[in-house]
Amino acid sequence: MDTHASLSHDHHDSHHDTHHDAAHAHHDHEQSFWSKYVFSTDHKMISKQFLITAIFMAVLAMMMSIFFRLQLAWPGKSFPILEYFLGKWAPGGVMMPDMYLALVTIHGTIMVFFVLTGGLSGTFSNLLIPLQLGARDMASGFLNMLSYWFFAIASVIMVYSLFVESGPASAGWTIYPPLSALPEAIPGSGLGMTLWLVSMSLFIVGSLLGSLNYIVTVVNLRTKGMTMTRMPLTIWAFLVTAILGVLSFPVLFGAVLLLIFDRSFGTSFYLSDIFISGQALEQTGGSPILFQHLFWFLGHPEVYIVLLPALGITSEVISTMSRKPIFGYRAMIGSILAIGFLSFIVWGHHMFITGMNPFLGSVFVFTTLLIAIPSAVKAFNYITTLWKSNSIFSPAMLFAVGLVSTFVTGGITGIILADSALDINVHDTYFVVAHFHIVMGASAIFGMFCGVYHWFPRMYGRMMNNKLGYIHFWLTFIGVYGVFFPMHFVGLAGAPRRYFTYKNFPMFESLQNINIVITSFAIMAALAQGIFLFNFFYSIFKGKRASQNPWNSNTLEWTAPVEHLHGNWPGALPEVHRWPYDYSKPGKEDDFVPQTVPLTHDEEEH
Amino acid sequence: MTLLIIIVATLAITAFYYLSTIMQQTSVLKGAQEEQVTEKDNWINAKLMFAFLIFIIGFFIWQIAEYKHVILPESASEHGNEIDTLWDFNMYIVIAVFVLTNAVLFLFAAKYYHRKGNKATFFAHSTKLEMIWTIIPAIVLSVIIIYGLRTWNHITTPASKDALTIELYAKQFDWTARYPGLDGKLGKTNYKLITDVNPLALDEKDNASMDDIITKGEFHIPVGKEVNFVFRSRDVIHSAFMPHFRAQMNCVPGMETYFHFKPIITTAEMRKKLNKQDFDYVLLCNKICGASHFNMQMNIIVESESDYNAWLAKQKSFGAKEETPAASVAPDSTKNIVALN
Numbered sequence: 006m007d008t009h010a011s012l013s014h015d016h017h018d019s020h021h022d023t024h025h026d027a028a029h030a031h032h033d034h035e036q037s038f039w040s041k042y043v044f045s046t047d048h049k050m051i052s053k054q055f056l057i058t059a060i061f062m063a064v065l066a067m068m069m070s071i072f073f074r075l076q077l078a079w080p081g082k083s084f085p086i087l088e089y090f091l092g093k094w095a096p097g098g099v100m101m102p103d104m105y106l107a108l109v110t111i112h113g114t115i116m117v118f119f120v121l122t123g124g125l126s127g128t129f130s131n132l133l134i135p136l137q138l139g140a141r142d143m144a145s146g147f148l149n150m151l152s153y154w155f156f157a158i159a160s161v162i163m164v165y166s167l168f169v170e171s172g173p174a175s176a177g178w179t180i181y182p183p184l185s186a187l188p189e190a191i192p193g194s195g196l197g198m199t200l201w202l203v204s205m206s207l208f209i210v211g212s213l214l215g216s217l218n219y220i221v222t223v224v225n226l227r228t229k230g231m232t233m234t235r236m237p238l239t240i241w242a243f244l245v246t247a248i249l250g251v252l253s254f255p256v257l258f259g260a261v262l263l264l265i266f267d268r269s270f271g272t273s274f275y276l277s278d279i280f281i282s283g284q285a286l287e288q289t290g291g292s293p294i295l296f297q298h299l300f301w302f303l304g305h306p307e308v309y310i311v312l313l314p315a316l317g318i319t320s321e322v323i324s325t326m327s328r329k330p331i332f333g334y335r336a337m338i339g340s341i342l343a344i345g346f347l348s349f350i351v352w353g354h355h356m357f358i359t360g361m362n363p364f365l366g367s368v369f370v371f372t373t374l375l376i377a378i379p380s381a382v383k384a385f386n387y388i389t390t391l392w393k394s395n396s397i398f399s400p401a402m403l404f405a406v407g408l409v410s411t412f413v414t415g416g417i418t419g420i421i422l423a424d425s426a427l428d429i430n431v432h433d434t435y436f437v438v439a440h441f442h443i444v445m446g447a448s449a450i451f452g453m454f455c456g457v458y459h460w461f462p463r464m465y466g467r468m469m470n471n472k473l474g475y476i477h478f479w480l481t482f483i484g485v486y487g488v489f490f491p492m493h494f495v496g497l498a499g500a501p502r503r504y505f506t507y508k509n510f511p512m513f514e515s516l517q518n519i520n521i522v523i524t525s526f527a528i529m530a531a532l533a534q535g536i537f538l539f540n541f542f543y544s545i546f547k548g549k550r551a552s553q554n555p556w557n558s559n560t561l562e563w564t565a566p567v568e569h570l571h572g573n574w575p576g577a578l579p580e581v582h583r584w585p586y587d588y589s590k591p592g593k594e595d596d597f598v599p600q601t602v603p604l605t606h607d608e609e610e611h
Numbered sequence: 612m613t614l615l616i617i618i619v620a621t622l623a624i625t626a627f628y629y630l631s632t633i634m635q636q637t638s639v640l641k642g643a644q645e646e647q648v649t650e651k652d653n654w655i656n657a658k659l660m661f662a663f664l665i666f667i668i669g670f671f672i673w674q675i676a677e678y679k680h681v682i683l684p685e686s687a688s689e690h691g692n693e694i695d696t697l698w699d700f701n702m703y704i705v706i707a708v709f710v711l712t713n714a715v716l717f718l719f720a721a722k723y724y725h726r727k728g729n730k731a732t733f734f735a736h737s738t739k740l741e742m743i744w745t746i747i748p749a750i751v752l753s754v755i756i757i758y759g760l761r762t763w764n765h766i767t768t769p770a771s772k773d774a775l776t777i778e779l780y781a782k783q784f785d786w787t788a789r790y791p792g793l794d795g796k797l798g799k800t801n802y803k804l805i806t807d808v809n810p811l812a813l814d815e816k817d818n819a820s821m822d823d824i825i826t827k828g829e830f831h832i833p834v835g836k837e838v839n840f841v842f843r844s845r846d847v848i849h850s851a852f853m854p855h856f857r858a859q860m861n862c863v864p865g866m867e868t869y870f871h872f873k874p875i876i877t878t879a880e881m882r883k884k885l886n887k888q889d890f891d892y893v894l895l896c897n898k899i900c901g902a903s904h905f906n907m908q909m910n911i912i913v914e915s916e917s918d919y920n921a922w923l924a925k926q927k928s929f930g931a932k933e934e935t936p937a938a939s940v941a942p943d944s945t946k947n948i949v950a951l952n
Contacts, residue, residue, distance in 0.1 A: 102902040177899045183864060184847040184900060190783065191901045277865025278802040280812070281783075281846045285803045293848055293863055328725070330735040358850065359861045360842075360868030363767035367760050374752050381748040382741065384712060389740065391719040395731035397648050398656035398724060406660070406720050410667075413712045417705040420752075424759040426766055427698055430683075430691075430857045433850065433897045471648060479659060483622065486667055494678040499854030501897040504905035511889060515681045529622065589731040596730060611735050 044154075046146030047571050051153050052131035053464060056457070058160055059124025060541070064534075065164065066115035069108045071531050076100050078517075078524035080506040094172065102505040106175035107193050109503055111167065113178030114201070118208055119163065121311040121449045123156045126212075126250075129314055129456050130219045130243040132464065136562035137237050139228025139579050141572045144221040148214045155211030159204045166200035174201035177503060179304070182275040182296050186267050189282040199268070202261050209258045216247035216254075223247075228561070230581035234338075235600065237560050237585045238331060241338050242317025245345040246310050252349070253306040260299035267291070294359050301352035308445050309348045313341060315452020316383060316412075319405035321585075322459050323387060325558045326402035327394035328596045330586035330611065333386040340379035340386075347376045357425040358432050366425045373423035377416070384413050395589065395596070399556070400474025401459035407482050408451040414486075415444025418493065433503075436496025439489045447485045454478075457541070462555050466567045467548030473540040477533055484530025491519050557597045559585045564601055584611050650727065657724035664717035668710065683854055684885055687892065687913065688872040690766045691857035697762045701755060770839035770871035777830070778841040779894070780811050781849035781862040784903035786894055787811060788830035792822030792928055797841065805845070812845075813929055821930035824923065829891075829910035832874055833919035839871040850898035853911065855881075861898060874913045881913075 045051060072091070075084050076099075083098035094104035131149065135142050143149045166173045175193030176185035180201065188195035223244045227236070263274040273288030275296045280286070324331040331337060353361065353369035387409045396402060418440040421427050431437060454477075461469045500513055507513035507520075554563035561581070565573045579601045587598040592608075604610060686692050723731075778789040778797055789811060791797045798820025800812045813820040832838050842851055844862035851870075852859045860870040882890045896907035914922070 102905065106899065106902070106904070181848055181898075187847070190847050279846055279864050280802050280805045285805065289865070292865065294866075327723070327731060329731040330733065332734065333736045333741050336736070336741050358859050360863060360866065363763065366767075367763060370760060370763070371756055374756050377752055378745060378748050382745055385744040386741075388712070388716050388719060389734075391716070391723060393732035393734065394719075394723045395725050395729045396653070396657075396720065396723055398653050399648050403656060406716065409716055410713055413716070414709055417708050420705060420755065421698070421701055424697070424701065424755065424763075426694055426759055426762040427701065429766070429859050430694060430854060432859055433852075471652060475652070475656065479663075480622070482663065483666070486670065490667075490670065491674060491678070494674060494681055497683065498681040499683050499852075501852065501895065503899045506905055509906045510893065510895070510908065511891075512893065519678060519681065586735070589733050591733055 044150055046142070046150045047569070048131045048135050048143050048146070048149060049464070049569050049573075051149050052128050054153050055124060055127030055131060055156065056464075058157060059120050059128065060538070062115050062119040062160055062164075063124065064538070066112045066120065067531055067534060069112040069115075071527060072100065073105055073108045073112070074524040074527045076105060076505070077507075078521045080508055103172055103175060103192060105505040106177070106191070106503065107173045107197070110175050110177055110180075110193070111163070111173050114174070114205075115163065116446065117178060117307065117311065118205070119156075119160055121446075121453070122212065122250075122307070123160075123208065125311065125314050125449060125453050125456075126219075126243065126246055127153070127156060127215060128453075129239070129318060129460070130215070130247065132460060133237075133239050133562060134219055134222050134243055135226070136463070136565060136573060137240055137560050137585075138223065138226060138231055139561045139574075139581065140222060140226035141574075141578070143218050144226060145218055148218050152211045152215035152218065155207050155214065159208035159211060162200055162204035162207065166197050166204065169196045169200065171195040171197055173197040179297075179300060180264070181300075182264060182267065182293050183279055186264060186276060187279070187281055202265055202268075206258060206261055209254045209261075212250055212254055216250040219243055219247040220251065228578045228581060231600075234335070235581055235584045237317075238320035238334070238337055238341075239314075239317040241341055242313045242320070245341050246313045246317075249306045249310050249313075249345055249348065253303040253310075256299055257303035260296055260303070263299075264296065294356070294361070297356055297359060298352070301355045302349075304355065305352040306345075306348045308441075309344055311445055311449045312452075313344070315408060315449045315455075316341070318452045318456040318459075319408045320387070321560070322401045322405045322455050323390050323409075324586050324588060325459075325556055325597075326399055326405070327390055327396045328588045329390055329394045330588055331386070332389040333382070334584065334586060334611065336382055337386055340383045343379040344376060347372060347379075351376065354423050354425075354428070357428045363425075370423060370425050374420065377420055377423075380412075380416055384409060384416070397556075399458065400469070400471060400478055401455045403475065403478040403482075404451045404455035404458065407478065407485075408448050408455065410482075411443050411447040411451060411485060415440055415442075415448065415489075419444060430499070431496055433501055434496035435492045435500050435502055438502050439492035439496060442489045442492070443485070447489065454481075454537070459556065460562075461541075461544065461548075462551030462567075463562055465545050465548070466551055466569075467544055468551050468555065469540050469544040469548060473536050477536045477540065480533035480536070481530055484526050484533060487526030488523050488530060491523050495519055495523075557595070559587060559597050559599045561600055564599065586611065648725075650725075653724045653726070657721045660717045661721035664714060664721070667713060671709075684881070685876075686855070686857050687874055687876040687881060688856040688858065689875050690872055691855075693762050693765065694857045697758060700758065704751060704755070770837060770869070774837040774839040774871055775833070776839050776841060777832070778843065779851050779862070780843050780845065781851065781896065781900075781907075782810075782845035783847065783901050784896070784907040785827065786851075786896075786907065786909040788826045788909070790824040790826075790923065790926075791819070792824055794819055794822055798823050798929070800843070802845070821928065823929045824926045825929060826926055827909070829912055830894075831912045831914060831919050831922045833916040834874050834877045834913050836916065837871055837873045839869065842868045842870070847900050848898050849896045849900050849907070852895050852897035853892065854895075855892050856911075859897060877913045877915065878911075879914070 072087060081099055085098050087095040087100050088098040091100055091104055094101055171192040173193055174197045175191055184190050185194050185198055266272040267275050273291035275291050275293050276288035277291045278289055320331050320337060351369060351373040354373045357366050422440055458469055458474055495516055498516055500507060500516055507516055551567060553567055561579050564579050581600045582603040583600055585600050589596045590598055686695050776791050780787040796819040799814040799817040801814055802812050804812045842860050842862040844864045849862040851862055856872050858870055858872050860868050882888055892911035894909045894911055896904055
């Protein structure tokens with residue numbers, strides 16, 4: 006600890022630092038409430054804004070999931086809570102089929118985009134990129150602020166769409182036209198879908214501003230000595246995530262824009278030969294399948310936009326808390342790059358049964374299954390890191406281990422789904438729902454919890470309560486397996502997803518019990534999140550004070566003082582002399598060697 | 612079942628009990644030294660890691676035993692057997708990976724927890740190990756890919772010329788089947804021709820249309836004969852899912868899609884096998900299509916060729932139906948209008 010203290014006071018760095026310091030001395034006192042908490046350009050504050058917004062959205066989306074789980078477990082039974090929250094959409098406490106579809110749609114949209122994209126990348130890229138690279142702030146504080154505010158406005162519009170008279174968007178989170186294009190087909194495709202499209206367009210703008218900023222910062226603002234191969238894996242993951250976002254979100258924007266044209270201006274990009282409400286529509290020559298190609302060109306990289314930050318965060322936490330270097334640092338970087346690249350050429354595996362040319366299907370089978378190789382490398386590297394470790398089970402570490410488990414358990418069913426012949430009979434069934442909730446939903450949210458517990462002291466200068474963290478983790482972990490494992494069997498029974506009830510089919514009678522089991526676990530897991538919420542908000546104000554480096558970590562963010570300064574380090578920027586994973590290095594007294602410690606003359610870099 | 616609910620409830624209650632005790636403790640300790648992970652915490656969590664391994668393996672086995680009966684019965688189509696064999700092959704690999712990887716993960720977590728005086732082994736990388744777990748998955752995946760694609764190619768090879776053609780027409784929220792009639796050809800269609808008496812938009816000027824046979828509610832297919840399905844949709848995307856036959860294809864407005872299979876078990880035989888007298892094969896919609904998506908179904912009857920021919924002979928052709936619209940078509944179409952509104 007003393008080492009960095011003395012280092013940061015060594016004024017040997019470039020002139021722009023001193024210049025910066027001078028500027029701040031005034032800054033910190035002059036900041037008004039508005040510029041400090043609302044229109045902040047400080048990456049640390051923006052990161053908190055993203056986190057709190059995402060937590061709010063996550064609570065909403067989780068409540069929705071409990072509502073539709075109640076309907077699935079006890080179809081037709083009256084629940085006063087449903088009428089309380091859904092009003093006219095659940096007369097007598099029984100929700101209407103329209104509302105059921107609206108809930109699954111908005112649950113998916115919020116979880117995928119607002120929680121796991123905006124929330125996860127927004128929070129941790131913002132917090133960690135400057136701090137772990139030794140930068141004063143993001144390349145552009147102003148764009149960073151805009152990025153949050155676009156996200157915030159998008160969130161407000163998405164929430165507002167829940168309250169319009171014809172109901173929110175209800176065509177599924179993938180909003181396939183023509184269903185999403187025709188209000189005659191489903192009421193949610195009226196104003197609700199318009200708001201969905203507007204909200205998502207703003208979301209994309211925010212996401213692009215953020216991603217460009219992350220990329221520029223990583224490329225240009227690394228401190229002295231911070232070469233690319235000395236960057237923590239978190240930063241590698243955030244960098245590749247940002248690149249994926251920049252390349253794929255514009256395609257979704259295009260897809261959304263064309264859909265807006267089809268809906269409002271009579272074009273026929275996605276519509277052809279449709280007869281609805283007693284009328285033949287004029288549109289002809291378009292293709293609904295075109296939308297699916299464009300959507301999944303974003304949609305598949307999106308899976309990794311969600312997952313890679315979680316993998317980056319857990320790599321860092323597993324290494325720190327196991328007191329061991331991450332195993333195969335370069336292989337981990339290679340895997341991140343390989344996954345990032347491959348994620349762009351696999352989108353067709355969502356479309357095996359759309360009538361696409363079977364040969365093209367074969368190509369997508371091949372590319373998709375290739376992704377299993379870098380994924381396997383990552384999983385085995387995690388596990389080897391634990392081998393002969395000295396693991397300290399902080400709540401963050403537990404969530405990191407949990408992620409490795411869900412990443413494997415959910416990933417292997419992907420091997421089944423990627424096989425086009427096998428996909429035929431499980432496509433769009435609960436087998437798919439089980440698969441992606443475990444591999445993407447649970448893993449990414451575990452990565453997020455892991456990050457929150459680990460960097461909470463960095464964000465708020467206080468500690469979260471460990472005991473509550475333990476209970477939160479174990480209940481959530483059991484809940485995840487309890488909810489999503491049985492869903493595989495529901496899928497194998499042939500039960501399609503997005504069904505309001507299965508009562509109309511004698512062949513699904515036997516599923517009632519499984520659905521009750523799933524819903525019970527879901528309620529338990531949802532209640533467990535209450536523990537987290539309490540712990541989080543209580544600790545912000547009343548948690549125990551954190552020391553500067555509570556986890557004895559090597560990375561730069563722990564060399565900055567606990568109090569937040571605009572500019573992060575009071576003196577010169579720290580200088581980096583080694584990679585971030587020198588834990589338990591032989592010949593060293595402590596079991597960690599911060600990146601700021603120079604190599605001794607006979608010491609070999611990793 | 613009830614046992615499981617009890618377990619879940621007990622877990623929750625225990626958790627909340629501990630919660631309340633912890634709340635008391637923390638309020639006492641507040642302001643004391645920094646929050647730390649104690650030796651005891653590490654020990655307990657390491658043990659819980661092991662317990663969790665037992666839990667998921669046990670839960671997995673319990674589910675297989677408990678839920679085996681809900682899984683779809685043996686395939687009623689020829690290619691479905693190939694899919695099922697491929698499925699089993701992949702599943703063995705996947706289950707092995709699931710058990711082994713999770714076992715190693717949780718065992719390591721349970722074993723290598725922090726104790727005073729312990730030091731972790733500095734082991735940053737090993738090219739040999741990394742090669743091993745790059746190459747072995749690559750080999751296993753090659754096998755999976757090759758085997759999978761062989762099956763896929765076999766299934767998607769176009770139907771033979773003497774296959775029976777049947778069209779399945781989807782709209783919110785029901786199915787209609789159309790048989791080509793005596794000439795063996797489906798008549799042309801044009802979506803602008805849809806009326807109450809011509810819900811499938813058949814072109815009356817096309818001679819091939821007049822003998823087409825249209826059925827709702829259920830459709831029949833002969834056992835042992837290849838059937839080539841043509842799919843169309845009137846309004847939004849639907850998906851024709853026939854789980855017992857391992858068959859699924861989207862129905863997309865503006866285009867035709869195809870899927871073919873050979874049924875090998877008649878409805879009567881399947882009823883006997885399952886010991887369920889009311890069992891029926893079913894066609895259901897598997898692409899979100901609107902409020903009544905959950906109830907868009909049609910029964911499929913598989914029977915001997917002679918029974919099938921007898922049934923088909925009783926159905927009226929499109930041309931014949933036109934002559935008696937009041938009798939057979941009108942009730943249907945009023946229903947449609949109600950559904951649409």
